[in-house]
Amino acid sequence: MTTTSTATSPIDAPNESASALGDVLCDIRDLHHRYGDNVAVDGIDLSVRAGEIVVVLGKNGSGKTTLFRVLSTLLPIQRGSVTIDGLNIAEHVDAVRSRIGIIFQSPSLDIKLTVDENLRCQGALYGLSGRELSKRCDALLEQFSLTDRRRDLCQTLSGGLKRRVELAKGLLHRPRVMLLDEPSTGLDPGARLSLWDALQQLANDGVAVLLTTHLMEEAAKANRVILLDQGKKIADDAPSRLRADLGGGVLTIVPDDLADAKAILKRELNLETQIVGETLRMPCDAPEIVAKVSETLGDAVQSISIGRPNLEDVFVARTGKQFQ
Ligand SMILES: Nc1ncnc2c1ncn2[C@@H]1O[C@H](COP(=O)(O)OP(=O)(O)OP(=O)(O)O)[C@@H](O)[C@H]1O
Numbered sequence: 220m221t222t223t224s225t226a227t228s229p230i231d232a233p234n235e236s237a238s239a240l241g242d243v244l245c246d247i248r249d250l251h252h253r254y255g256d257n258v259a260v261d262g263i264d265l266s267v268r269a270g271e272i273v274v275v276l277g278k279n280g281s282g283k284t285t286l287f288r289v290l291s292t293l294l295p296i297q298r299g300s301v302t303i304d305g306l307n308i309a310e311h312v313d314a315v316r317s318r319i320g321i322i323f324q325s326p327s328l329d330i331k332l333t334v335d336e337n338l339r340c341q342g343a344l345y346g347l348s349g350r351e352l353s354k355r356c357d358a359l360l361e362q363f364s365l366t367d368r369r370r371d372l373c374q375t376l377s378g379g380l381k382r383r384v385e386l387a388k389g390l391l392h393r394p395r396v397m398l399l400d401e402p403s404t405g406l407d408p409g410a411r412l413s414l415w416d417a418l419q420q421l422a423n424d425g426v427a428v429l430l431t432t433h434l435m436e437e438a439a440k441a442n443r444v445i446l447l448d449q450g451k452k453i454a455d456d457a458p459s460r461l462r463a464d465l466g467g468g469v470l471t472i473v474p475d476d477l478a479d480a481k482a483i484l485k486r487e488l489n490l491e492t493q494i495v496g497e498t499l500r501m502p503c504d505a506p507e508i509v510a511k512v513s514e515t516l517g518d519a520v521q522s523i524s525i526g527r528p529n530l531e532d533v534f535v536a537r538t539g540k541q542f543q
Pocket of ligand 1: 254258281284286
C-alpha cells in the first residue's frame, strides 16, 4: 500500500490566457433542442474565439452530439441562436458550411480509396479543383506528416493515421471553426498526443476549435472546459480555474472493496467519501488524515493520497453525480 500527501498536478493547460485569442467565431445563445419530450440541449450559451480550444465534457446522453449536430447545421435550430463567423446559421446554411470543418465520432474516410483520393474527393465537394486543390492537398499532407502515405489505401492505415487524414480532410477548405465530436475515440495514447499537437497547431493558426471528449486528462489541456449535465451547461472556465475553485486538496483512496471501505470510513472516522471510478474521494486539506485512514483500513487498501482536485472532482462537486 502506498500513501502520499504531496500535491500532484495533472497535465497543465498549454495556454489559458485569453489575451492571445481573437474574435468570437462561434457564438451560441440560449440554445435549446428537444426530441419529442426529451430535452437534449437546455439553454446553452457559449462562445469560442479564434485561437481557442474549447472542450465540451459530459456523460453519455448529456447533449454533446446534439449540440454538435445543431452547430454543423445537420439539425435545425428549434430555439435560440448560433452564429459562425458572424453568420446566423439558420439563415446562411451554405456560407456557414463553408466556414466549418467537422469530424464526427464515426469515421468518414472511404477506406477503399487512397489518402490522396480521399482528400481530392472532399476538395471537389467544396468546389476546389486543379492546381489550387493539389497545392492544398500537398500542404495538408505535409502538415500532418502524411506525405509518404498519400498513395496508400486508407484501410492500411492505423487508427491514429486515419484520424490525421480526417483532420486534413476537415481542413481542406480552410474552415474558421473546427468541430470535433470525440476525435480521440479509438486512438492509443501516442496518437492522442499527436492529435492534440495538430489541434494546438490549428488554434495557433487562428482556428476556433470546439471538441467533445470523455477523457478528463484531455480536457485538462484545453483553454476552456464546458461541463454539460442533462443538456445544461454547469461550468465554463479554464481547467485550472475550475480545479482551483474547489480549493484545497482531494483525498483519494484505492481500497480493495469500495463499498466496504466507504462504510468503514463513515462509521469509524465519520468521513463522507464518494465513489469515483475505482476510488473513494473527498475534499481534504489535512495530511494527517492519511495516517488515520491507513490505520483504519489496514491491509484492505492499496493506496491513499492527497492531491489537487481534477476535473472529475469538479463534475462530482457541481452535480453530486459520478462522471462515469
Ligand atoms: N435522434 C434522437 N431521437 C431521440 N432522442 C435522441 C436522439 N438523439 C439523442 N437523443 C437523446 O438526447 C439526449 C442527448 O443525446 P446526445 O447523443 O446528444 O448526448 P451525448 O452527450 O452526445 O451522448 P454520448 O456521449 O453517448 O454520445 C439523450 O437523452 C439521447 O437519448
